[in-house]
Amino acid sequence: MNLRSTLKTAFGALLRNRARSLLTMLGVVIGVGAVIVTVAIGAGARLSVQQQIASLGSNLIIVLPGSVTQSGARTGSGGASTLTPQDAIAVAALPGVSAVTPVVTVRTQVVGGGNNWQTTISGVAPTYTYVRQWALASGSFFSDADVASAAKICVLGQTVVTNLFPGTSPIGKTLLIKNVPFTIVGTLAARGQSGVGQDQDDTVVVPYTSALQRLTGGTFVNDMMVSSDDATDTSAVQATITTLLEQRHRTSGGQDDFQVRNLADIASAASASATVMEYLLASVAAVSLVVGGIGIMNIMLVSVTERTREIGLRMAVGAPGSAILAQFLVEAVVLSLAGGAIGIILGCAGTYVVSALANWPTVISPESMVLAVVFSAVVGAFFGYYPALKASQLNPIDALSFE
Amino acid sequence: MSVPVVRTVELHKDFTMGDQIVHAVDGVSLTLEQGEFVAVMGPSGSGKSTFMHIVGLLDAPTSGQYELDGVEVATLGKDALAALRRNKLGFVFQAYNLLARTSAVENVELPLLYAGVPDAERRRRATEALGVVSLSDRLANQPNQLSGGQQQRVAIARAIVNNPSLILADEPTGALDTAASFDVMALFGRLNVEHGITILLVTHERNIAAHADRLLSFRDGRVVADERTPQVVSA
Numbered sequence: 001m002n003l004r005s006t007l008k009t010a011f012g013a014l015l016r017n018r019a020r021s022l023l024t025m026l027g028v029v030i031g032v033g034a035v036i037v038t039v040a041i042g043a044g045a046r047l048s049v050q051q052q053i054a055s056l057g058s059n060l061i062i063v064l065p066g067s068v069t070q071s072g073a074r075t076g077s078g079g080a081s082t083l084t085p086q087d088a089i090a091v092a093a094l095p096g097v098s099a100v101t102p103v104v105t106v107r108t109q110v111v112g113g114g115n116n117w118q119t120t121i122s123g124v125a126p127t128y129t130y131v132r133q134w135a136l137a138s139g140s141f142f143s144d145a146d147v148a149s150a151a152k153i154c155v156l157g158q159t160v161v162t163n164l165f166p167g168t169s170p171i172g173k174t175l176l177i178k179n180v181p182f183t184i185v186g187t188l189a190a191r192g193q194s195g196v197g198q199d200q201d202d203t204v205v206v207p208y209t210s211a212l213q214r215l216t217g218g219t220f221v222n223d224m225m226v227s228s229d230d231a232t233d234t235s236a237v238q239a240t241i242t243t244l245l246e247q248r249h250r251t252s253g254g255q256d257d258f259q260v261r262n263l264a265d266i267a268s269a270a271s272a273s274a275t276v277m278e279y280l281l282a283s284v285a286a287v288s289l290v291v292g293g294i295g296i297m298n299i300m301l302v303s304v305t306e307r308t309r310e311i312g313l314r315m316a317v318g319a320p321g322s323a324i325l326a327q328f329l330v331e332a333v334v335l336s337l338a339g340g341a342i343g344i345i346l347g348c349a350g351t352y353v354v355s356a357l358a359n360w361p362t363v364i365s366p367e368s369m370v371l372a373v374v375f376s377a378v379v380g381a382f383f384g385y386y387p388a389l390k391a392s393q394l395n396p397i398d399a400l401s402f403e
Numbered sequence: 404m405s406v407p408v409v410r411t412v413e414l415h416k417d418f419t420m421g422d423q424i425v426h427a428v429d430g431v432s433l434t435l436e437q438g439e440f441v442a443v444m445g446p447s448g449s450g451k452s453t454f455m456h457i458v459g460l461l462d463a464p465t466s467g468q469y470e471l472d473g474v475e476v477a478t479l480g481k482d483a484l485a486a487l488r489r490n491k492l493g494f495v496f497q498a499y500n501l502l503a504r505t506s507a508v509e510n511v512e513l514p515l516l517y518a519g520v521p522d523a524e525r526r527r528r529a530t531e532a533l534g535v536v537s538l539s540d541r542l543a544n545q546p547n548q549l550s551g552g553q554q555q556r557v558a559i560a561r562a563i564v565n566n567p568s569l570i571l572a573d574e575p576t577g578a579l580d581t582a583a584s585f586d587v588m589a590l591f592g593r594l595n596v597e598h599g600i601t602i603l604l605v606t607h608e609r610n611i612a613a614h615a616d617r618l619l620s621f622r623d624g625r626v627v628a629d630e631r632t633p634q635v636v637s638a
Contacts, residue, residue: 005516016504313500316461317514317561318489320482397461400496 006323010330017303024299025339027292028379032343032372033350034285039368040351042278044361049274052193053267059098060131060263061238063091063224063245066256081220082257085208087248088125088224094244096229096237099127102221104211110204112175112184113165119157121177121204123211123221129188131227139171139186142207150209154182157203158190175204180214182206238262282368286375293336293379300332300387311391312399325392332384333377340376344369406473408569408601409435409458414467416453416624427453428464429624435569435603440595442612442632443605445621452573454621455605459492459571460484472568489518493562497574499554501546501561507533508542511561518565532560535598536590552583559590563600570594572604576611588614 014021065083088102104123109116128134129141142153154175161170170184182204191200212218228237238260245260246252304311311324348364355362416428427450435441445451456462457469460476469476472491476484493514501510511529520528533539536556546554555575562570572591576584592614594600606612613632620628 002519009516012505012509309500310502313496313502314513314517315485316459316488316494316500317517318485318492318565319517320485322482323517395462397456400461400500 006326006330007334009327010334013307013327013331014334020299020303021335021338024296024335025342027295028289028336028339028376029292029343029346031285031289031292031379032340032376033347034288035282035372035375036344036347036364036368037350037354038281038285039278040347040362040364041354041360042274042281043363043365043368044355046271046274046278047363048361049270050267053263053270059228059234061226061228061234061241062261062263063087063226063241064259064261065220065223066258081218082249083221083224084219085212085221087245088221090244090248091224091226091241094237094240096233096240097226098229099130099227101125101128101131101225102208103128103223103225104208104216104218105222106178106211106215108178108215110160110164110175110177112173113168113170115164117160117163119160119202119204121206121211121215123206123208123215125208127227128205128225131225134191135189137187137189138169139184141186141205147207147209150213151207152180152182152210152214153185153206155186155188155205156184157188157201157205159199159201160204161187177204177206178215182210234262289372289375289379292339292376293383296332296336296380297383297387300328300384301390303331304328304387304391307391308394308399308402311394312396312402315394315396316400321392324394325388328388328391329381329384332388333380336376336380336384337373340373343376344372347372405437407434407436407470408439408472409433409603410468410470411458412468414454414457414469415465416450416457416462417465426624428457430467431624431626433619433626433629435601437568437601438595438599439617440592440602440615441604441617441619442615443603443619443621444607444609444612446607449621450624451605451621453624455571455573455603458569458603459494460488485517489514489565491568493565493567493570495555495558495562495570495572495575497577499546499551499558499578501554501557503547504545506543506545507538507549507557507560510546510557511564513561514565528564529560532564533557535563535594536560550583551579552586555579555583555587556590559587559594563594563598567600569601569603572602574606575604576606576608584611 063083065081083102085102088100091097092100101124106121107118108121109118125147126141126143129136137158139155141155142151146153154177156170156175164170165173170187173184174181175184188201188205193199208221226237226241228234242260245258246256249257251257314324351362351364354360412432414428414431415426418425418427429450431454443451443455453462457464460471464477471487474487476487479487502513508526508529511532512525515525515528530542533542536559538553538556538560541549541553549557576587579587588611591602591604595602604615612618615632618628618630618632619626
């Protein structure tokens with residue numbers, strides 16, 4: 001008896017008992033659906049964590065001022081004013097560093113378009129857009145020449161644009177920062193919240209020389225953002241930056257007046273915890289799939305008992321044990337595969353509902369579907385084997401006279 | 404003389420009931436020639452059904468020889484026995500044993516399915532067999548849409564579809580009324596005479612047994628009488 005007739009026989013038997021077949025499938029339907037929904041939710045969570053980290057910039061290393069001791073009093077972390085634009089230029093020359101920007105931060109009131117708004121002014125180098133992986137929405141960014149001449153030009157974040165220039169293009173207009181008129185040359189693309197819930201779009205970006213000379217009047221920068229060549233290299237780059245700055249600042253080990261932080265570590269930790277959550281969810285769902293498989297076994301056992309006379313008859317007309325085994329095994333696998341297929345449909349629908357109602361990011365991965373289907377087939381074969389074996393080992397004469 | 408369809412020598416079948424051994428078949432030696440129509444009668448517990456199951460390869464004897472179409476079957480494995488059943492035997496049961504919610508023609512096809520006969524030929528032969536039992540107009544009917552007599556005729560079509568050497572009928576009229584019983588027995592007679600099929604029939608009704616040519620009487624696991632039946636058949 002070939003596979004095609006076996007399939008046909010199995011399908012025939014399942015169709016003869018439609019209601020029971022559907023109920024048997026239910027466990028696998030729910031199991032597969034649950035796996036797909038939970039994996040989609042887990043993957044969505046991981047993706048959003050990754051996106052938040054990526055929004056900070058690629059391969060980002062941040063150099064922050066450290067603590068210094070002045071007249072016996074130690075300032076807190078970040079209390080030192082020791083990082084200079086020249087440090088940034090020196091770091092840029094290091095191997096493995098693709099871009100550096102100093103950052104001078106000033107929080108102040110700005111006036112433009114007849115409105116005023118308090119925001120954060122960032123004095124940076126033209127490399128800023130690359131380091132932060134931040135595209136422009138309109139206009140242009142400033143150049144090295146603008147930095148050299150401490151030009152009075154600025155680029156606005158979207159929050160500032162909406163608050164000062166609602167409904168109009170700010171390009172070419174003037175923005176007063178600490179009463180210094182800056183010409184607006186561009187706007188940054190919207191980025192939304194950072195990983196810690198800060199509005200990244202609430203910013204005005206100017207050349208760092210302009211910030212130092214026209215806004216703060218100082219010579220020190222608040223921090224430095226460094227972009228390394230590629231992600232694997234980041235900790236090595238971190239070490240060379242530390243060495244260089246120790247030389248430049250004539251410090252060592254414990255007395256460093258700066259800190260070098262690597263975002264890749266934070267990123268991988270956050271991503272790893274999201275992955276753990278994803279596995280946790282998937283394994284809980286997998287348990288329900290196993291329970292569904294046990295449901296199939298129960299019903300198949302009942303089915304074998306109920307159909308004992310049918311099995312006896314099939315044996316009497318010449319079915320070998322192997323054909324009976326194959327028939328019941330195929331029935332179980334077909335049941336669980338069909339359950340898997342329905343589960344995928346319900347799982348996708350459920351994922352959509354979760355996304356829409358709970359406003360939760362979800363990612364349906366094809367892998368989870370393939371896995372769910374393969375797993376449900378395995379479940380069917382595994383839990384269907386025992387009842388099928390039991391059927392195939394029936395004694396024909398006992399089976400025929402079974403009441 | 405051709406090879407006998409069935410030849411048994413000192414066939415025994417013992418069952419253990421608690422600490423007691425029951426000799427259900429107690430030394431049966433007999434021969435069924437090709438084309439014979441044999442009825443087996445006997446009271447309940449006489450061993451006639453057990454004997455029939457052994458002849459039908461549904462049960463194995465405890466000891467003794469059994470040759471089916473010249474093949475010694477005592478040493479054969481399960482799968483070989485299944486193969487012999489689908490190639491050489493046809494079964495008709497008292498309870499018809501048709502698959503529910505399955506059309507007549509599909510029920511008849513069942514033995515051919517396990518014999519690996521291709522779809523088209525299977526359908527052709529099943530249709531032909533239903534023609535022999537005069538049910539050509541009921542091919543698509545399911546068992547619950549057929550009368551008892553019609554269901555038994557479908558079962559007979561299923562028994563002859565593989566051109567068996569021997570048909571084993573276990574109380575085939577037990578669930579039928581007199582008219583349907585007569586139809587079924589007439590059909591067996593016709594299959595025996597026109598198609599030359601050997602038939603072994605178990606019954607405990609004398610007027611049913613009268614349709615056969617030869618009557619075996621069982622008692623306590625033994626054949627106590629083996630006689631020609633008078634060829635007087637009344638409706």
